[in-house]
Structure formats: structure tokens, C-alpha cells
Amino acid sequence: MTNLASSLRVVPVESRADLKRFIALPWSIYRGDPDWVPPLKRDVRAAFDPAKHPFHLHSEVQPYLALRDGRAVGRVCAIRNRNHERLHDESVGFFGWFECVDDPEVAGALLDAVRAWLRERGLTAMRGPTSFSTNETCGLLIDGDPGPPVVLMPYNPPYYPGLLEAAGLRKVKDLFAWLMKKGDWPPHLFRAEKVATRRYGIRIKTMDMSRFDEELGRVQRLYNAAWEKNWGFVPMTEAEMDHMAAELKPILDPELALFAETPEGETAGFALALPDFNQVLRRMNGRLFPFGILKALIYRRQITCMRVIILGLAEEWRGKAVDVLLYLWLFRKGIAAGMTSAEQSWILEDNQKMNQAIERLGGRMYRTYRLYEAAL
Structure with a gap:
């Protein structure tokens, strides 16, 4: 005290x-x-x-x-x-x-x-x-x-x-958080998309919800490997990954959970975008009951934004346009679901490769968040 x-x-x-x-x-x-x-x-x-x-x-x-x-x-x-x-x-x-x-x-x-x-x-x-x-x-x-x-x-x-x-x-x-609006797609993205598909044979598959646990294991392995060198990163334990998946599953759209696969069936990358469920939560005042579930079902159809929360590549597939392929698939699927914008967040300020890649996608860095530290 x-x-x-x-x-x-x-x-x-x-x-x-x-x-x-x-x-x-x-x-x-x-x-x-x-x-x-x-x-x-x-x-x-x-x-x-x-x-x-x-x-x-x-x-x-x-x-x-x-x-x-x-x-x-x-x-x-x-x-x-x-x-x-x-x-x-x-x-x-x-x-x-x-x-x-x-x-x-x-x-x-x-x-x-x-x-x-x-x-x-x-x-x-x-x-x-x-x-x-x-x-x-x-x-x-x-x-x-x-x-x-x-x-x-x-x-x-x-x-x-x-x-x-x-x-x-x-x-x-x-x-950093980046924002992309519908239609803000530079022409070079489509050339890069052809490189990934024609030169390397990369194909996109959506998450198979009937094999959810197995798919989740793929995500965990790639997530922990792709981010292991990032400042401040701590790998998620199996229990933590299961917990997060259980929390996100009710709002997850399998069309926005994508695996990039090689012709041999290996996982080259994974991307996950979440519909911006905050647009629903704003109307619920912290409660699901007694009418929150009904509100959620109604308002989730009106979501206009998504957040690209994960996009990671196996190290050997970086620099080969696989990230562009994943982004374009996410954006197209999002637009088909009625979304007009996407936030990509968060990206470390000194992760130059990622920040430059998102800028080349047509993104605009629109919000900054800060972590603080003090000696004890």
C-alpha cells in the first residue's frame, strides 16, 4: 500500500x-x-x-x-x-x-x-x-x-x-500503424503478384475451419519463427496460442486467414486480418447480455474496416513478392465483404523493410504508439 x-x-x-x-x-x-x-x-x-x-x-x-x-x-x-x-x-x-x-x-x-x-x-x-x-x-x-x-x-x-x-x-x-483505402493500389503490385504465382508457383489457401487445431499449429510455428528476431518479441506458448484463437474465433472470417503454399505444399507465409469488431463493441457498452449478442450479429454486417494483424513469411521466402500476394488477397476478400479500408499494425519504427513494403503497397502511416521505459 x-x-x-x-x-x-x-x-x-x-x-x-x-x-x-x-x-x-x-x-x-x-x-x-x-x-x-x-x-x-x-x-x-x-x-x-x-x-x-x-x-x-x-x-x-x-x-x-x-x-x-x-x-x-x-x-x-x-x-x-x-x-x-x-x-x-x-x-x-x-x-x-x-x-x-x-x-x-x-x-x-x-x-x-x-x-x-x-x-x-x-x-x-x-x-x-x-x-x-x-x-x-x-x-x-x-x-x-x-x-x-x-x-x-x-x-x-x-x-x-x-x-x-x-x-x-x-x-x-x-x-506504427498504417492505413490503406480501397483502390489505393499501385500498378507494380500486380506485377509482383504475377512473380509470386508464375515464377514461384505460390498459391493461396484459406484456413480450413474443419481442421482448426491443425491449422493453428501451422500458424504458431510460422508466427514464432517469423518474429523471433523482432525487438521485444516473446514466442507464444501453445496454451497462449490456443487462448488467443478461442478469443478471436467468434470474429474470425476464414476468408481473411490465408496460407501461402509452395507447389510442394510447404507453408511459405501466413496472413490474418480481423474485421474491426471495435465498430460493434462501441455499441455494446462492455456487455454481451441481455441484448449484446443480438446487437453483435446485426452490427457486424456493417463493419467497414479490417486490421491486418499478422503477416509473416518463412525466411527463405522473403523478398519474393509472397507478402504482396497475401496483401492483395486480403484486400480483395475484404472488399468483397463490404470493407473499404484496412489498418496494418503494428510495425516497429526501425523495421525498415516492413514499413517500406507497406508504403509501396500504397499505405499511409497514420498513427504512432509508444512504449516507455525507466531504470529501477
């Missing part, structure tokens, strides 16, 4: 009542903000249930609430990602789930609680926000076009960066 001279207290979330207040806090922070997308409360509750979220099988978390005169005014979660420590051989801890009123005292107290928790575990740096890892929602929106976030991307008030900086955190890495 943290005590300050004022009536402000930071307390660990330990009871079901505490967690309920933790989950409910954003509704007061974002009251009146038309761009905020309320999460499903049941999903947030499940994230902190060790029996339901596999992150807890290998790592530790401690959520906190900031209270002033008994009223919740901020929240944060301290995170120890043991898989990150082992893979990168660095004693970095994390923070996430940060929400706060516009008050540096509150933000400072919350982050001090995280610092103390991480120090007790021998960690020497704090990085975030991540919820819980870079495989999930991460980063702070710092710049870009106005409007609501797309599915699984963060959103925050414009004063959040100032709060973190006032608490001693500094930029460690920026993440």
Missing part, C-alpha cells in the same frame, strides 16, 4: 470487489469520449483469472488501484514476464492496464507501486504499457489521425504521455 500526504492511496487488487472497481474505472475516465471503445467486462475479468488466461502459467502480475477519498482515480498492473527474461536475458519488468485521471500525483503513485513490486523481484527496468505482453495490446497512442482504435489496438486520452514522462519514463520504441 502507498500512502501520500494527501488522501491518495494505492492499494493492491486482492478481492473480487477490488477487481470489479479495477474493471469499471475506464467508464469514468472516458465518459463523454466518442472515440473510446468499451471492452467486454467479462474478457477483462478473465484476463486476471489464473484459471482462464495462460500467461499466469509462466509469469506473475499484480494489479493496483489508486483511491482518493475512497473513489477510484487510477489503475495499473505490475507484470513479470519470465519468458521475456529467459529469451532476452534482461531483467526487465513491465506495466500495463494503465488508466488515470489527469493528475501527475496519481500517475506517479501508481507507477511507484509498480517500481517497488518489480524491484522486490530483482528486476532493474520497467517497460510498458503492455497488457500483458507484446503479443497482446501494447503501446500508448501519442500521435495520428483522430477516431476510435481498431480491434486490439490501444486508445488513451492525449494527456497520458505527459503523465508517464512526468513520472520519469522515456521512449524506448515507437510502433
